[in-house]
Amino acid sequence: MDTLDTPSDNQLYALPWMVGTLVARTAETPTAMTLEIDVPGWRGALAGQHVDVRLTAEDGYSTQRSYSLASAGTMGLPGVPPDPAAHGSRIALTVQVVDGGEVSPYLTEDLQVGDQIELRGPVGHWFVWQPADPHPVQLIGGGSGLVPLMSMLRTRRLAGSRAPFRLVVSVRTPADAIYADELEALGGDVEITRVWTRRAPESWTGPVGRIDAALLEAACFPPDERAHVFVCGPTPFVEAVADTLVDLGHDPERIRTERFGPTGP
Amino acid sequence: MAIISRGFRGKRDVDPRIPPGQYLERGFPVLSAGPTPRADLSTWTFSITAGGAPRASWTWSELTHLPHDDIVKDIHCVTKWSKLDSAWRGISLDTLLDGVEVAPEEQYAMAHCDGGYTTNVPLADLRGGKAWIAYQYDGAPLPPEHGGPARLLIPHLYFWKSAKWVRSLDLMTEDTWGFWERLGYHAYGDPWKEQRYWGD
Numbered sequence: 218m219d220t221l222d223t224p225s226d227n228q229l230y231a232l233p234w235m236v237g238t239l240v241a242r243t244a245e246t247p248t249a250m251t252l253e254i255d256v257p258g259w260r261g262a263l264a265g266q267h268v269d270v271r272l273t274a275e276d277g278y279s280t281q282r283s284y285s286l287a288s289a290g291t292m293g294l295p296g297v298p299p300d301p302a303a304h305g306s307r308i309a310l311t312v313q314v315v316d317g318g319e320v321s322p323y324l325t326e327d328l329q330v331g332d333q334i335e336l337r338g339p340v341g342h343w344f345v346w347q348p349a350d351p352h353p354v355q356l357i358g359g360g361s362g363l364v365p366l367m368s369m370l371r372t373r374r375l376a377g378s379r380a381p382f383r384l385v386v387s388v389r390t391p392a393d394a395i396y397a398d399e400l401e402a403l404g405g406d407v408e409i410t411r412v413w414t415r416r417a418p419e420s421w422t423g424p425v426g427r428i429d430a431a432l433l434e435a436a437c438f439p440p441d442e443r444a445h446v447f448v449c450g451p452t453p454f455v456e457a458v459a460d461t462l463v464d465l466g467h468d469p470e471r472i473r474t475e476r477f478g479p480t481g482p
Numbered sequence: 483m484a485i486i487s488r489g490f491r492g493k494r495d496v497d498p499r500i501p502p503g504q505y506l507e508r509g510f511p512v513l514s515a516g517p518t519p520r521a522d523l524s525t526w527t528f529s530i531t532a533g534g535a536p537r538a539s540w541t542w543s544e545l546t547h548l549p550h551d552d553i554v555k556d557i558h559c560v561t562k563w564s565k566l567d568s569a570w571r572g573i574s575l576d577t578l579l580d581g582v583e584v585a586p587e588e589q590y591a592m593a594h595c596d597g598g599y600t601t602n603v604p605l606a607d608l609r610g611g612k613a614w615i616a617y618q619y620d621g622a623p624l625p626p627e628h629g630g631p632a633r634l635l636i637p638h639l640y641f642w643k644s645a646k647w648v649r650s651l652d653l654m655t656e657d658t659w660g661f662w663e664r665l666g667y668h669a670y671g672d673p674w675k676e677q678r679y680w681g682d
């Protein structure tokens with residue numbers, strides 16, 4: 218295959234636990250919070266990678282979860298100015314609350330600015346987009362599955378890439394739409410298709426419901442453009458989208474998937 | 483010394499059967515790198531090869547008529563979930579390897595799967611009642627998204643080693659890395675030692 222298979226930083230390296238400090242919390246929606254974290258010694262990341270977060274209770278009990286990086290990946294980007302405040306040791310995660318969950322409510326509600334948190338990464342060299350790759354890129358995200366795709370969009374902008382990008386983003390209701398303003402601002406440059414599965418904004422004239430073959434066929438780069446396709450979200454969403462894309466004639470080899478959890482919109 | 487997360491208590495579904503850094507999951511999440519491949523059982527075969535050369539091969543009917551095991555095991559995914567007492571039916575790799583000539587220097591194997599996925603396992607981990615070709619889950623045919631028609635089942639290693647959609651095992655004289663192993667994951671993957679990533 219092509220450049221996507223040769224990450225620019227694919228050397229064997231260990232991933233020790235690092236200590237980050239929460240520097241900002243921004244509510245994206247009533248149930249999703251972006252956490253900006255300063256991580257001294259952070260080595261940068263490729264767009265699409267994630268970190269493992271570890272929480273430890275006073276008596277030593279601890280648990281871990283994975284969260285995608287929302288911030289741009291700076292690894293292998295030539296000419297990115299060494300501006301640590303903008304993109305050196307600062308990363309961003311966006312966490313969607315899972316009701317009754319062990320970790321996501323803690324991260325979105327309890328973790329305060331100034332608190333320390335353990336994490337390690339970046340992890341994963343498969344669900345990644347290389348900014349030097351000029352091929353078209355089709356992004357398809359459901360719910361918080363938009364997070365690593367946002368990193369790819371931000372990386373594209375930071376890198377000044379001209380690779381054609383299209384995005385299909387599916388959420389339940391307008392109140393669940395993360396990064397709404399930033400996506401709006403991208404509108405001229407990236408073709409964005411919105412899917413509302415439960416309720417659309419007042420002004421919406423299109424259908425409300427799950428992604429189907431007709432929508433994917435209309436919204437996505439056609440198979441003969443051989444776009445890289447990144448599909449991320451809850452398992453049933455990813456299964457349905459990836460299967461439909463294969464039915465529509467997309468090459469399975471060009472579809473990369475990341476599954477976040479058991480249920481979804 | 484770990485950083486204490488102020489005010490964090492956790493859910494404490496603690497069970498000595500859950501390895502470090504894992505949590506108990508009652509559902510059965512799916513992890514795979516791409517779309518779910520589709521198999522045609524009328525042409526499906528499972529083979530054992532060595533350096534790519536055939537040593538043995540079974541059709542779907544031949545495989546599923548071999549003596550099977552019913553297996554109840556805990557499984558541990560590198561994405562942090564563990565599932566206790568998962569119930570499978572499959573053919574022990576001891577049964578399959580017994581009829582195959584294996585040279586003493588062939589100490590490693592690479593699983594090859596539909597969709598191009600590969601994973602490497604030492605032969606010792608495939609023998610001694612530790613590994614199966616599984617084709618039923620919870621009393622029903624293994625669903626495609628969970629690796630059907632058949633997947634490797636090596637419950638004592640992280641679950642990515644239990645390669646979905648498996649089609650062959652290639653015996654090797656040297657340990658070479660498979661798909662996730664080349665992409666940052668550990669070459670062996672013992673959940674009790676938390677061997678998740680390179681260098682763990």
Ligand SMILES: Cc1cc2nc3c(=O)[nH]c(=O)nc-3n(C[C@H](O)[C@H](O)[C@H](O)COP(=O)(O)OP(=O)(O)OC[C@H]3O[C@@H](n4cnc5c(N)ncnc54)[C@H](O)[C@@H]3O)c2cc1C
Binds near residue numbers: 285314365508
């Ligand atoms: C590679 C990777 C990247 C991820 N990136 C992100 C990200 O960027 N943002 C983000 O918010 N999450 C992300 N996740 C999901 C995250 O790791 C956790 O699974 C999620 O936050 C729930 O953890 P919890 O401890 O709150 O819930 P748990 O205590 O683990 O689960 C509580 C209950 O909710 C169910 N559940 C678990 N996850 C979900 C879900 N996603 N939707 C609905 N029900 C669920 C469980 O089955 C369980 O029954 C990612 C997962 C992976 C594997």
